[in-house]
Amino acid sequence: MRKILVVDDENDICDFVRNFFQERGYGVSVARSGEEAIELAKKDKPDLVLLDIKMKGIDGIATLKHLKEIDRKQKVIMVTALEDQDKMNEASRLGACDYITKPLVLDHLESAVEKNLGKDM
Numbered sequence: 760m761r762k763i764l765v766v767d768d769e770n771d772i773c774d775f776v777r778n779f780f781q782e783r784g785y786g787v788s789v790a791r792s793g794e795e796a797i798e799l800a801k802k803d804k805p806d807l808v809l810l811d812i813k814m815k816g817i818d819g820i821a822t823l824k825h826l827k828e829i830d831r832k833q834k835v836i837m838v839t840a841l842e843d844q845d846k847m848n849e850a851s852r853l854g855a856c857d858y859i860t861k862p863l864v865l866d867h868l869e870s871a872v873e874k875n876l877g878k879d880m
C-alpha cells in the first residue's frame with residue numbers, strides 16, 4: 760500500500776484529503792503541525808508528503824528541510840494558498856518535487872500524487 764502523509768493546520772483540509780485518498784486505497788496519516796509531521800515521517804516512512812506551506816510554529820519550508828534531513832529522497836509536494844514564487848523557488852531548491860495550490864481541486868491533487876509517486880528520485 761502506498762503511504763501518504765498529509766500535513767496541514769486546517770482540520771477540514773486534513774479530513775477532506777485523507778478521505779479522498781483512503782477511498783482510493785492509499786494509507787493516509789495526518790499531521791496538524793510541522794513538529795507532528797517530522798515525528799510521523801520518522802515513524803511511518805511515507806512514500807509521499809503533502810505539505811502545507813503556511814502553518815503556525817514550524818512552517819512548511821522549515822518542515823521540508825527537516826524531512827529532507829531525515830530522508831533526502833523523501834518526496835514532498837508543497838501545498839500553497841497563493842502563488843508565492845519566492846517560497847516556491849525556495850521549496851524547489853530544498854528538494855520539493857512539486858506544488859499544488861489551494862483551493863484544492865481533487866483531480867489535480869490526484870494527478871500530482873500519481874505523477875510524483877511514479878517518479879524515481
Ligand SMILES: [Mg+2]
Pocket residue numbers: 767768769811812813814
Ligand atoms: Mg495552513
